[in-house]
Structures are given as structure tokens and as C-alpha cells.
Amino acid sequence: MAFQDLLDQVGAMGRFQIIQMAFFILCNAIVAPHIMLENFTAVILGHRCWVHILDNDTVSDNATGTLSHDTLLRISIPLDSNLRPEKCRHFIHPQWQLLHQNGTFSNMIEPDTEPCIDGWVYDRSSFLSSTVTEWDLVCESQSLNSVAKFFFMAGMLMGSIVCGYLTDRFGRRLLLTWSLFQLAVAETCAALAPTFLVYCSLRLLAGMSTTTILTNTVLLIVEWTTPKYQAMGATMAIVSCNLGQSTIAGLAYGIRNWHTLQLVASIPIFFLFIFSRFAIMLPTFGLFLHLKHLATNVFLVQFLLGAVSLPSNYVSIWTLNHKGRRISLFFFMSMMGIYFLVIIFVPEEMQTMRIILTTLGGGLSFASVSCFVTFSNELLPTIIRATGLGIIGVCTNLGAALAPLLMILETYAAPLPWVIYGASCILAGLTVLLLPETRNQPLPDSLQDIKNEGKVSREVKQEELSIKVTQF
Template sequence: MDLDALLPDVGEFGTYQKALLWFVLLPGVFPCGFHAYNQLFMASKPDHWCRVPELEAAQVTGEAAKRLSIPREWRDGALRYNQCRMYDRNYTALLERAQSASTLEPPSSPVPTSPATSDALTSSTAQWSSDDGGGFDSGGTTPSEVPIGLFLASYLTTPPQDTEEFATTPCKHGWSFDDSEYSSTVVIEWEMVCDHDFQPTLALVLLGVGGLIGSYIFGYIQDTLGRRPAFFIYLFINCLFGIATAFAQDFTTWTVFRFGVGFTVPAILGTPYVLAIEMVGPTKRTMCSIFSNIAYSLALVALAAVVYYVRDWRHLSLATSVPFLTFFLWWWVMPESPRWLLANGRYDEAEKVLLHMAKVNKRQLPANYMFQLKRKYLVERDTFPGDMKVDDDKRTYGVMDLFRTPNLRRKTLIITFIWFTNTSVYVGLSYYAPSLGGDEFLNFFLAGAVELPTYLFLWPAMDYLGRRWTLCSSMVVGGAACLATVLVQNNEDVTLALYCIGKMGISSSFVVLPLMATELYPTVVRGLGISTSSVVGMIGPILIPLVNYLGTEMLVLPLLVMGFLLVAGGATSLLLPETLKQHLPQTLEDGEAFGADWGPKEWLSCKIMPAKPSPSVELQQSQQQRQKVRAPRLLVQPADVTIFECDASEEALMMSKPMNHHSEKMSEI
């Protein structure tokens, strides 16, 4: 029983669907958006350098301490302090020398007066005078009043002469961190830097592994228990582990909790997205789909605002989890999908949902509405058994059905590859935003905000250019922008602009791909095909943190890898047949026949082919034309007798079939 045939009676997109969409389903995508990326900021790695307790005890900190204890190196195109090594000096002896000095012997050259050094060292009025090549002017202070930090900094203006002072060693006493951006992150708390700097990447990999497993299991739960229970089960897991993350006391526990959160990402997005599609009529599905994508982009923008104001990782974990506890109030307002209820034969529950929809939408339905629909369904099934799916002909489909025939196998492999590239690059670019340089909060905000303009021209382009060219151009333009960053890798502003173009491209393709996949996979294996492609695509979020980790030494390396993937996926999309204005394939035979004649000549064609019925539809139409069968029309229904009006061809058809309940009544009449 098709819900699309019933929605005109209850309202295809009335007040009920609008309220459900705006106040339940669209906010329902926020947990996925928040928990997919809040870990980037929990594990943010601020600038750090080796900690020297002796200098801290003498209150020598900041620039003075770094100049004394940290060697410099070329990194990211500039001379910067080393983050993992320190001078191997006897700092206690050095401090004793400074404290016991009765006079200050100036070095051979003045103390540098750069703004950074000046800010760190001018806590007193003592200055070097350059009038006599380095004389000291205490400004009226005695040597004992000159800060030790100034003396030690001046000591560094000439390189140490003995080789022991040139030697460096790994950090011995941990690290000092720049707390100007974050008050606390897991990297700061558990010192996950230098030899342990892979740990944040490992946590992201395990988050992706949890997502792959969770997506596979979620599909099963959603199809067996229903859309509504699946959402609340995953919401409970999401909130439980999200809140528990804030109380982790070590890296191992934190990683386990993050794996639990990852188990629900992106699966928890499934119910709001599917319900938004299943609760409305066919003409409104495109709009609901794009609204869901807009809501997800807004979730990223909102997360940027949250992380900007919450700089402690424990508070951030709570801020991105506790508010979603209010979503459990939706238990009393979120309906089960009537489409799923009808498909599983739960007519009474479906009737309650449909009657409530009709009431809110101000539509009148008869009290025995579902009873009449079931009777009509049974009459049609008995009258046209060739057109209905009866229990005796049921078949169980599996993943191997996607690969049994050459054309369907080719399309499955292409769709799955493009899904992998889309998932990898979308997640990769989102992960990469804070690493672009400059203000990482602004970068992440732009990563979400630049997705919004794409939706203004995306759907008109899909209707004018078709699915495949829209998908191809989105991926190629985005990939080319990512590849172009190698030419401007020392210009942060241009790199950021190219990054935004790449993000716009991948955002567009991520809207087109699911729709095109839905139109390519035949009905009998459509859900299975999309599930298979998306699960394989989840391998991307497992691998992409490793690519970003390798880009630590070369900032644009991840962009080059992701750009190559986008261009390759875009070129491959042209091998798929155009689906615009085409009938959806129903059977495996339809899926094999659809696009079987699509060859090199058509790959670069922009022509939109006229709609052509699938082979199964053509066969059904030809059979009905030959038989000239009309559905029986109900004339009279006195007591227990039903009278049907039939023509000669109908009567001959009925006589050729086994006598059923209705034909027995006709023979009696």
C-alpha cells in the first residue's frame, strides 16, 4: 500500500508536516553536527615549548624563558621556537651566577628591542645604552634591582662559547602551553604533544570507526524497530557518552567515550532526514531534503559560536551534549513513519498517525478509512495478481544482487567510489578548517557558512544541467580549488579563499549524490545499495585524519590529496547515465537495463534524454493493453452480496483464474 496515494487525503504538506519539520526534524540534525566536530576543539593543540622548572621558580617566564632555553627552527616558512627540544644547560648554576653578580657585564651587542621582546622584558626601567657600543644605563637603579629575566636575556645576545651550551635535549619536565586561545584542552591536560602528538589523530580515527559500525547497526534498527525508536536509542547513546566525556580522567577513558559518541555519528542524522522525506508528498521531497542540508550547515555555524565562547574542553563537552536532553520531550510529538508502518502491515498504528495528520491539516476522513483502504488493497491484489507483490513471490535481496550483472555492478562501484570521495573530502575539509592558520574559530565558521549559498543555485542547476553534470562540475571545481592551494601556500588569505571554494563544491556534490544514487538503484535494492555505498564511504573519516596528520609538516598536503580525490570522483561521475526526468528502475532487470547503452559517446553529452518507461513497466502496460482489463466498479452492496460491473474481457479473465471469494459471489448471482 503506497502512502503517496493516501497523502492527498490527509494533506501532502500541511500544518502538521510544517510544524514537524521546523520544530522537530530540522533541529534533530544538530546533535550530529555538534558531535561530529566538537572533538576538533576539545583536542586543539596550542603553541607549546619545553617547561623549565628552575626558570619558573625564579619567575622567568614568557619570551625571556624561551629565549634562554628554547632553540629556534624554520617551520611553516618562519623562524619559530622548537616545540619539543630545549637547551641542555645547568639552569640552576646560571641562575646562581645571575643572582650573585654584583655588577652586570653588558654583552657585545645590545638586547634586541623587537616588540615581542620589549613586551616581555621591560618590566623595569633598565635599558642598554648604545652610545658607547653597549654600555648599561640602569635608569637610577642599582644592579641588584635589575630583573633577573633582563640579565638572562642579555646573556643570550652572544652565543654561548662552550659546546655543552649548544647541545639540545628533548623536554625533560613537560611543556608550557600558550593559554591565550584555550583555557584547557585534552592536549594541554594530558600533554599529547611531540612523541604523543599522534594521540588526538588516533582519537579521530576511532571516532570514525565508531561511526562506521554505528551506521551499519542503525540501518538494521531503523528497518526493524522503526524510525522513531532508532532515533531515541541513538539520542540516548549520544547524550550518555557525550556527557561522560566531560568526566574522563585519562586519554584511554576519553577515547572510549568518544568512540561511543562516534557510534551515533552520522547515524543519528538518519531519522530526521528520512522522516522529513517520508512524511510529505513527492513534490515536496526536494524541498525537505535541501532544508535538512541547510539545517546541518547551520549546526556547524552554531558550533563555531559555541566553541568560541566555551574554551574549556570539559565545559565544551557538556555544552554540546546537555541541551540535547530536551529532545527526549519529542517522544510525545515525533510520530512513527506511516510509510514504514504500512510497509510492515501495522495498519492500526498507521491509521492513528494518518488521522492525526488529517485533523491537524483540517482534512475530514471517514471513521473506517483504513478499513476501506485495506479492502481496496485486497480487491486489487485479487483482481490484478500480476501487478501486486504477493507473499508467495517474496524474495530476499542481498548485497550480492548489486554485483551479479555487469551494468548494475559498474554503477554500484562508481556510486560507491564517489560516495567514498565525497565523505572523505567533506569530513576532511571540516577537520582541516582549524589548521588553516589565522583564527581557527573564524575558519570553522566559514567552513559551515560557505555551504549556505550553494543551495540557492544547486537545485535549478540540477533541473537544467541534469544530475551528472551538476555533480561533476561541483566536484571538479572544488577539487581544482584545493589543488590550486599549492601555488599560494605561503599566503594564508588566498589559501583560505580557495579552501572555501573547495568546501562549497563538496557541499553541493553531497546534496546531488544521494538523490542520484536513489534514482539509479532499483527499488528492490535501493535501500541496500545506498546503505552499502554509505558504509564504504565511512572508511573516509577513518583515513582522512591520517592524511591531515601527515600534513603537519606541509600545510597544503591534505588539500592536495582531497583535491585529487574530488577531481577523480567528478570525472568518474560522467560514466553514470543521466537520471533527470527518467522513470525509476523497479526490478533488478530494470536496474541492469537502465544505462546499459551508455557509452563513450554519451559520457560528454549534455543532452537530457526523454523519459522512457523501465522494462517492467513496459511489460505491465503491454499486458494490460492486451487484456483490456478495467478495475471492477462497485455498484451495489446489499447485506453480504457484492455486485461488480464487468465487460467480456474481464469475465473471460476471471473464468481463467482460480475461483476466489469475489468470483464465487458473481457465479451465485
């Protein structure tokens, strides 16, 4: 039976397809703006040469305090053909004689000028900063601004070349998950890039990821729907990209610092992992690897975390057996998220309270991992359990690797990493409620058993086996 025929029988647009389509539309709306992001992060601001007599506060106040800014500008910066200050050259020496002349000076010898050797002064009335002001990509270096955009587009080209093969080789979802991870890390690190070369390299990786994400979202929408809904799904995917482009314009209007804008556009990509197992290990390792940020006495906290592991796992066993898998994992993940959000508001002086909360957070983390391992094994059918657990292992390791990287954001706002850890816990807990309950259910042997038919299937198999034994 063809896959499309199977979709016709089980439902062309059920709950699964609707949730999946909504997720992919959200992906496109968040990812697509990165194509146009440099319209705002790499904008070329008005600029002129930095000159000692004009821009050195000490000199301006003491030696030339009676002269206006415009007067000092006139004797320091030559005018271009439009009678505006030159952007890339300045007078070698102040031209005081210009203060006593009016009009043009065609009969005079042109004063000697030179390129900007001490840097530039930028007009920050529209934007506070950009990659241009970060690395002075003006005048002789202005072409490098286009080079940065070329790197991103080259990445998109490379992504288009390899996307098809890798997608067919490793599967749509796995490659989509990896590309989301790569884009989130590359674009977040781009905001913190120490050099222009590092920034271009990160934008190259971002371009490769963007193409792969946008291609695979459309593929999955089309392939999981019947021809009746395929045109609608593909169109909605494109519309979501367009809406994302409008959103970035609004963000850029309110955020005029390129570092902040880059982070605001990149960090939400991390939250797209709430539907995967990033979401469990990200906050877990965020807690375990950064104990020094939570309490000064690391030795005591490490000991208490080890001591609390046994009672926390016992509690997880009790809740799994009496409350079910979904409720247990939802509860522990949500409480862990609340812990991350609460610890932000506890002053560092209250070390006893911080140690108690960190110990409780560690216990919730241990319980969450126990529930996660149990639930994952019971959800997967036997024929693909090993493969599925391998993929889940890759996802959990990616989440673990991502946890320390998020601490880089502490440079801009100390609570930001903890907010991300907490929000990912709560959102992941809510997502768990979409999964089927597996408590007191037999392990599924096949994909057919996943549709709540495992018990019936097993009973039929046992009857057939008993009949065969009786006949023998």
C-alpha cells in the same frame, strides 16, 4: 493502497508533517556540530617544556629575580630552525653563557638537550584548555590527537554499516530515540572522561549515534511527505546541519574551556526527548533518587512522600474527570517544573521549607505519572496498545536511567541538574497540548479510530450487530 497514495488523500503537508519536520531540523542543527567539535575541543595550543628555573615561582622570585622572563627562557629552551623556542626539548642545564653572546654559534659545541620530562607550559591566550592540554597530546604523543578524531569517524563508519539494517528491523523512530539518548550520554560523559582511552571510547559511541540520527531524520522527512515536498524537506535537513556548524563556531568563540564547550554542545540533546516519555520519568526519578540533595532528614522526606501519594492521586483522578487529560497532565508537569526551578533558590538552612517543597514536588510527580498512564492507554488503539506500551516502557526506563547521570553535572554547576529537570517538565507539559483530548471518549480499536472517528465507528458496529441479531 500504497502509503504515498494515502498521504495524497489525507494531506501532503499537514500539521503533523510540519511539526515533525521542525523537530528533525532542530535535531540536525544540534547533532551535526558534534562532527566538527574537536576543531575547538582538541585544538593544539602553543607549548614548550616546563623547566624548573623558569616556571617554578619560588626559584624565579628568589634566585633569579633580577632576570627577565625572556632571559630565563633563552638559557632554558633551545631555538628551532626558525629561531623560535623549541616545543619539545629543553637544555639539560641552564646555558648562562648564552647571555654574553650575540648572533649564531656555529663554531660552538651544541649544548645537551633532552625531551620534556616535567610536562609542558601552554599558551592559553586563545583557548583556556583542550583535550591536548588535558592529556598532554603534544610532541611524541601528538599523533594521539588524530587517533581521537579517527575514533569518532570510525564510529560514523560503523553507524553507517549497521544503521540501515537496524532501522528497517526496529523502525525509524525507535532507533532515532535510542541514538539521541546514546549521543547525549556519550558526549556529556566525554566532557568528564578521566582518561584518554575512555574519551576515545565515548567519541566512538557518539560517532555511531550521529550517523544514525542524521540518516533517520532525512528518511522520516522524505517518507512522510509526497514527492512534491521531498526535495524541499531533504534540502532543509542539510541546511539545518550547516546552520549548526556555524552555531558551534560562535559557541567556541565565547567558550574557551573544552569541558564547558563539550557540555554546552551535548546537554541540549537531552531536551530533544521532550517529545517522548523521557520527559516524564527523567524528573520523577531525579527527585526520588536524590532526596539527600534536597533535605538533610531523608527519613522524614521519604515518609512524607509515601503519605502524600494517596491525596495526590485522588486529586489527579478529579482533574482527569473534570478538566480533561491534556490540561491535567500539562498542569502537573508545569507545576513540577516550577518546583525544580524554585528549590534551587531555597537556602539549605531553611530545611523546613525545603521539606515542604519536596513533599509537594513528590505529590505533583505522583499525579503526573497517574495522568501519564491514563492518557497513554487511551491514546493507543487496541491493535497496537501492547506494543505501544512496551515501547513507552523502554522510553520511560531510559529516562529513569538518565536521571542519576545528570547529577554528574553538579560538579560544574550545582543548580544545573535541577534546571534540566525543571525545563524538561515545562517543555513536556507544553508538548502535551499537541495531543488530542481523550476524556469521555471510547478506547480506539483501530488506527482509523484515532482520527476522531472512534465514536462513529462504534455506533455503526452496534447498529450492524443489532440488525444481525434481529434477523437471527
